Each structure stands twice: as C-alpha cells, then as structure tokens.
Amino acid sequence: MSDKIKENSKKYNLHSWSAQGKLNPTVVTDAKGIYFWDDKGNKYFDMSSQLVNMNIGHGNKKVIEAIKFQADKLTYIAPGYAIDVKSELAEKIIEIAPDNMGKVFFTLGGTDANENAIKIAKMYTGRNKVFSRYRSYHGSTYGSANLTGEPRRYVSEPGIPGFIKFFDPYIYRESIAFNSEEEATVFYLAKLREQIVYENSTTVAAIFLETVTGSNGVIIPPKGYLKGIRDICDEFGIMMVCDEVMCGYGRTGTWFACDNWDVKPDMITFAKGITCGYVPLGGVLVSKDIAGFFNDNPLMCGLTYSGHPIGCAAGLATLEVYKEEKLIENSKSMGKVLGEELEILKTKHKSVGDVRYIGLFSSIELIKNTVTREALVPYGKDPEGIMGKILGMLKEKGFSTYTHENIIIVAPPLIIKEEEIKEAMAIMDEVLDYVDSLVVED
Template sequence: MTGDPRRWASEPGVPGVVRYWGPYLYRSAFHATTEAEECERALAHLRDLVMVEGAATIAAIVLETVVGTNGILVPPDGYLAGVREICDQFGIVLIADEVMAGFARCGEWFAVDRWGVVPDLITFAKGVNSGYVPLGGVVISDAIAATFADRPFPGGLTYSGHPLACASAVGAINAMREEKVVENARRLGEEVFGPALRALAEKHPSVGEVRGLGAFWALELVKDRATREPLVPYNASGADAAPMAAFAAACKEGGVWPFTHFNRTHVVPPCTISDEDALAGIAVLDAALDVADGYCA
C-alpha cells in the first residue's frame, strides 16, 4: 500500500498495490479544517482501507516521510506515529521512503527522526552521497534482519555493495558530521527559508501556501486564495500551462532555474547553501511572483 489514491491493476494471483490518501490539509480529501482533524481523518481512512482490503493481504505500508515531488507535504504531528500503530496492530511492515527527505534535507539525518518514529525499513539513495556516484540502499530493522539468520536474503545484483559507491557514502556522511550539515539545514529552515518564504506569501496573492522543513520547501501557487483555485489546472499543458510557464521563465531570466510541478514551485537548494545565496535566490522568486500575481483573480 502506498500513499496515493489510485489503485494499480494486477494479474490474477499476482499481489497488487493499493494507494490511499495521505494528509494534505491545504487540499484536504477529508474536509478537515485543522491539522488535528486532518491527522485523525487520514488515519481513519487508512485504518478503514486496511479493514476492507484485509490486513492479512497487506505485506507493507510504504510512504514518503515528507512527500517530495508531489508537493513537499509535511505530515501533521501524530500521523506517522498513528501509521506505526496501525502497522503494529495488524502485523504490517512500515517502509519509509527517504530518498528525497533523508540525509539532512529536512534538518534531520532521516525525516522520521523529527517525529521519533522507527520504521521497519528505510529506503535511501542520492542524499547519502550527494549523487556523486549512483547508490541506493535500505536500512533494515533488527527484527527483520533476524529473519534472515537461517535463510538467505534474496537480494543483490551485479553492483550490490559496490566499493566505490559505498566509499563515497562513507566520505559524504563523515563530511556531513564534521561540517554539521544536518544542523545547518535545520537552521536554514527555521531562520532563512521559513521566514523569507512566508514573507513572500504575505506579499503575493498568487502564493496560496508555503510549507516545508529544513532545505525542503514548496510554494503552492493559486489564482484565487479564497477558492484555492490552482494557478494552472492539474497536469496542464499548452495554453492552460501558460501562467506557470511565465513564472518559470521569469525565474530563469533572473538567474534561477526553478523546479516546477503542476501549480507548485519547489525550493530545494543544497543543504550547504549560504544564507546570502539563499536570500539571493528568494529575491529572484519574489520578482517572478509578480508575474504569477498577474494571473490572479
């Protein structure tokens, strides 16, 4: 099971994947008005789905600790603990996808650390070595590792445990510790990105919401704050995508190459970025948002 509403069809007799709604208060699927309501209702939805599908048919629940490309969705306090409780109650493995959120990105070694939740498996990749060499891995809990004490682990291919890739990870982790990259990312979120991006939201009517942690942020752009109508429709193309295209072009003209997805622009710089460079980039966003404001109601 993964945190998305669409279900993947599967061949008869082949295990399938069921997707579910996760918490997203700004566009709540649960008609919630507070983070507490969103948390409670999202967990009730997941629990109901486990009941309907049958807990015995569910091997694992997989989720991005902080959803990345789909919007930098930070879970409300209590949500991950609630998912852990559901998994423990029904004997389901909890897998945290930290490929984007891990290794300082959210101001913690792993984003789950912020909420004190311990998954059974953690998947990671590029953050572990800044992508210098292709590498991915899985952190396995003691309980699951123990199940392979008397049977082989059915994993591993040609490049598993590649010495060069693993050496780059060791070097990067040591550098992150010595240079306090995790602490710096946390400080950037608290002292630079959070305050500066929220100031943009107060200034620009096209900014519907600002959300993020550490060096992991998103601005959700809208045509109308009251109705929360997105600046462009879902999966827009052609003329429908013009407002976001104009915004992105303005960013590039100012010297910043933006990451945009649907009606959002993400602010995800290196965790080692200086305050000066961060603020310079935000100044370019400020000017580009003037263009987005022109499409507001």
C-alpha cells in the same frame, strides 16, 4: 563547441519525462558550491540541489578525492565479497539511523531501493498487498512505478496486482475545515484503517510513504500522523516503510526525516543524499527483526552493482562532510531563514496559496483563484505551459529549480548561507509578480 554538445544531446540522448522535439537543454560547463554555469557564462543558483540530491553542493574535494583513491585501489568486486568500504559504510549508516535498524542492502538508487523493499516486505510477511499514497513518487521501474501514486505511474498500467492507493494528509486541499492538525490526523488515520480492513488486513505486507511527500508538494505530516501509521502497522502486522530517498540525510534538519517525529519504521529506503550524486548509490535499511529473519531464510534480492566500492567510498566521505561541516545543523538553522522568506512571499503575493517547509525542504503552491484556491494548473496537465513559463523566467534570472503540478520546489544545497537564500528568494519575489497577474480574486 557548446552548440555541438547541445545538438548531439538532442540527436543521440533520450531525455527523461520530455517530448524530445521540444527540448532545448542548457549546456553546463562548471559547477561549484550552490552554483553552476552554462556555456554562455551565466551563473545559476542551484535552488533544487539538482534533483534534491546535491546536499553537500557541487565540487566537494573530499568526496572527489575519495572516489579517486578507491578507483586506484579497487574499482569493482562482486557483492558477495566483503570489502572495507562497504562494511564501514553500512556500519556508519546504522549508527545514525533509528536504533531499531540492523542491516543495509545497497542498491544503485532510489527506485531499486524501493523495488527491493517491496520484495523484502513480501518475503518477511508472506503477504502480497502493498499500500502507498496518491501524491507520491517512489521511482519509475515497474515495481516502484506501481508504488507511485501520481501521473508518472500511468504508463506502467495495467499495474501489478496488489498495489493499493490511499490519500495523503493534504490539509490545504481537503474539503473539511479541521480545527487542528490532530483532528486531521484522526480523520486520515481512521480512513486508512478502514481501507486496510476492507482489503483484508491479513494480506497487507507493507505501507509505503515518503516521510515528507517530496516533489508532489512537500506535504508535511500533521501532528501524530506518523506515530498513528506506526500503530496501525503494529496492530495488523504490517511493515512500515519510509521512503527517505529525497528527505533523508539532513534535508529536513535531522539525519532521517522520521527522526523529527521520533518514529521507527521497519524499513527506510534511501539514495540521493548518501553520495549527493557524485556516484550512484542507494539502499534499504531494515530493522533488526527483519535482518534476523534472513539469517535462516534466503534474501532473494541481488544486483550486480550492490555495494559498489566506488559508491561506498563516496558515501563514507559524504557522511564525513555532513559531520565536519555541520550540515545537519545548517539545514535546520537555514531552514528557519528560508521559512521566513517563504512566509513573506505568501503574505505579499496573491498567487501563493500555501508554503510548506521543513529544514531546507520546501514548496510554493500556486493558485489562480484566491477564494476557491483553484490550482494554477489542473492536476496532471499544463495545456498552456504556464508552469514551464514560470520556470523559464526564474532560470533567466539565475534561479534554477523544477516544478511539479502547481508546485515550485525550493530545496537548495545544505551548505547554503543566509545571504545566498535572501539573494535567491529576491528572484523568486520578482517572478511571482508576474504570476500574480494570472490570479482571479472573486
């Protein structure tokens, strides 16, 4: 039976980001907590929370029962109607968001959350240019693909006019040796401000940024950086939009990642952690000022499944799980354990150039030269399939995650325990012994 499942998957499904002829998809038969099992009975640590979205883990009964209850009560109603779960979920999200937030526009996921945030920023400001960073991923539909900076945007080019890219505060890869994070912040903000002036600041509607850069390296903003972005936006009347699709809902040890730096964006886009993949849901949080603007101006955004009843019911239950199981607190405390394990790996393995972590959101950056810090694979390329081989070795030993460029993502479900972190990272330790053999030391 499992062979038939795999055969039909390859025969009838188009799998994302892949050459179809080379695929050999794992047949999954069960999942519970931080683990899942394949058709051969092999057990895997889900150390990326699938796509950094299974924050509450697999098989949570509370969320499953909420979905069942809502399916019996009301499966669908058009978004123009008022229903209990949609109103309640919006209220609950506003309660945990920064206190300048006023309303929520619900979407199906992260990419359409960013699509609609682009439109809202343009409607609110009357401007047409949008800034975003090179090492970013904001989605794959056409507008969000133009927001995206990394190679997955290339197929959407020639792009939409008005999308401008700037550089991340990627200190590890910077040619300048900064004396402090604050010094780096001054440099990066000055270059961004200069670029905005050159682009004519009166035409810039928004600056989009992943509060913590996600798959492109878990790049954590240096001290003062986000507040500096806030100041630049205030100076020029630009909307600050934080994409928290990946880093929201406890992933970094706070409800929203921007809370770590006490920054209040004009908009926050979210998805993943609001329902943890149990059903699709995303959204855009807008400030009270933006919400007020649309009291007299039409909001030209709409989706058939905006505020879907089953999605909202799942979202309400998921928020209860976060609170009842103290998962925000666990993300922070277990994040310290994970950080200690990562620092040990960095010290032990010459292939580990850098480790970055905040809460249960972390990355391991692999290098091939200890002197030059040359990345293990070139940007946007892996001609010898090195990262794929490393991923395969991890999975063979029961550690499931994903890689991007020369980065291994480590972002387990927020329910993980200390002994589980240590057991999983022991597998990583073993595989990095092999990666060390690829490193040049002079």
